[in-house]
Amino acid sequence: MSSPARSRSLLIVIAFAVVYIGWGTTYLANHFLLRELPPFLLGALRFFLAGGLALAWTLSQPRAPIQRSDWGSALAGGVLLIAVGQGVLIYANQYLPTGILAMLYTTLPLWSVALEWLLGERPPTGVLIGLLIASAGIVLLMSNSLGATANSAQWFAGALVVLATLLWACGAWLLRQRPPFSSSWRGLSLQMLIGASLLGLFGVWHGDWQHLPTTNLSREAWLWLLYLVLPVSLGVYPAYFWLLREVPASLVSTFAFVNPVVALLLGYLLLNEQLSLTALGACLATLLGVSLIIFARR
Numbered sequence: 001m002s003s004p005a006r007s008r009s010l011l012i013v014i015a016f017a018v019v020y021i022g023w024g025t026t027y028l029a030n031h032f033l034l035r036e037l038p039p040f041l042l043g044a045l046r047f048f049l050a051g052g053l054a055l056a057w058t059l060s061q062p063r064a065p066i067q068r069s070d071w072g073s074a075l076a077g078g079v080l081l082i083a084v085g086q087g088v089l090i091y092a093n094q095y096l097p098t099g100i101l102a103m104l105y106t107t108l109p110l111w112s113v114a115l116e117w118l119l120g121e122r123p124p125t126g127v128l129i130g131l132l133i134a135s136a137g138i139v140l141l142m143s144n145s146l147g148a149t150a151n152s153a154q155w156f157a158g159a160l161v162v163l164a165t166l167l168w169a170c171g172a173w174l175l176r177q178r179p180p181f182s183s184s185w186r187g188l189s190l191q192m193l194i195g196a197s198l199l200g201l202f203g204v205w206h207g208d209w210q211h212l213p214t215t216n217l218s219r220e221a222w223l224w225l226l227y228l229v230l231p232v233s234l235g236v237y238p239a240y241f242w243l244l245r246e247v248p249a250s251l252v253s254t255f256a257f258v259n260p261v262v263a264l265l266l267g268y269l270l271l272n273e274q275l276s277l278t279a280l281g282a283c284l285a286t287l288l289g290v291s292l293i294i295f296a297r298r
Contacts, residue, residue, distance in 0.1 A: 012246060015239040019255045022236035024262025027098035028270065029224045029232070030090050036221045038211045039090045040203035044196045046225065047082060050233035051192030058186040066186070069179045074190035076178070077241075080171025082195025087202055088164035092157035098271075102263040104161040106138045108256040109293070111169035112249045119173075123250065126296025134257045134289025140282035165256070172249045180245065188237055250293070257290045 033042050092101055113123050113131060123131075181187025203209055217225070243252045261283045 008246075012243065015243050016255075018239040019236055019243065019252075020258045021262065022232045022239075023255055024102070024259045025266060026089070026228065026232060027093065027102050027259070027263045028266045029228050030093045031098050031271075032224050033221055033228075034090070034094055036213055036217055038203065038206070038208035039094060040087060040199050040206050041208040041212070043087050043090050044200040044203055046228050046233060047086070047192040047196035047199065049225075050229045050237075051189045051196055053229070054185050054189035054192060054234060058183060058189055061183075061185075063186075064182040067179070067182045070181050070187060070190065073175055073178045073181060074187060074194055076171050076174040077187075077191035078194025079198065080167045080174070082191060083198035083202070084164050085168040085171070086195065087199050088160050092161050095154045095157040096161075097267070099260055099264045099267050101161065102256075102260040103138050104158055105165055105256045105259060106134070107162050108165040108169055109250055109253040110135070111166045112172065112253040115169055115173050116248070116250055124296045127250065127293050130289045130292030130296060132289070133292065134254075134286050137282045137285030137287075137289060138257070138260060140278065140285065169249070169253065172244055172253070175241070176244050176249055184238065184241070188234075188241065192233065192237075254290045254293050257286050257293075261286055 030042070037045070089101070089105070092104075096104070109131060113127065117123060240252065240255075264283065
């Protein structure tokens, strides 16, 4: 393997690690922040801050002229990935345990593969086998989690998550088909600011602005918000959007299979949630399926 190819492979591995770990911990951060902030206000605040920082960085650098195609890509990412994808995630986090919520997001790779197949790109056999194994692992994790005891709000939140993953997959496909942003950081800032604006409007509809914290946020909440703004929003999103340009969308979407494993382990370590042998076996099956998908796409 040549040196440039080796460097590219290393960058891809690092980018996947950033996405897997960063988004896998988002559920836990939202869990704590929702104790003090309503959902859409939390999302709007997070992405206004992150988008503002990205825009400030862009303005401090030599600027390429903005292209018309930049606006279309920013709308696709801002609406489908941030406003809908992240907005629904935060909203559903009020009603569903972090691990279950992360598990529901595993429908994203299924939608991504289905879109590729519908558009004439048949996935390799290894990808299909990996999807089946990973899906079986997730079903095992979800068993007895949502059943007769679940209330209507939980089922509604779960249905919203599945719909949001479909729209996320469509948005990821659109971004992959469109020309690259003239400036990657400006594109990131535009997507975040568009998404934050829509989340703010969702907050008006949901009544979030009537429930602003009457006292200052706790130190813990500020730390979690800082974590979501800096390493997650300004670290994970650039890695994710770069991967969409470098590898198939169905491979990038494997983060949705790894997230439940990360969320489950964090729940065990930080929230004292139970981690049974069955859950451990399901995690191993999920990781095996993801590994098959990755190696089949090499």
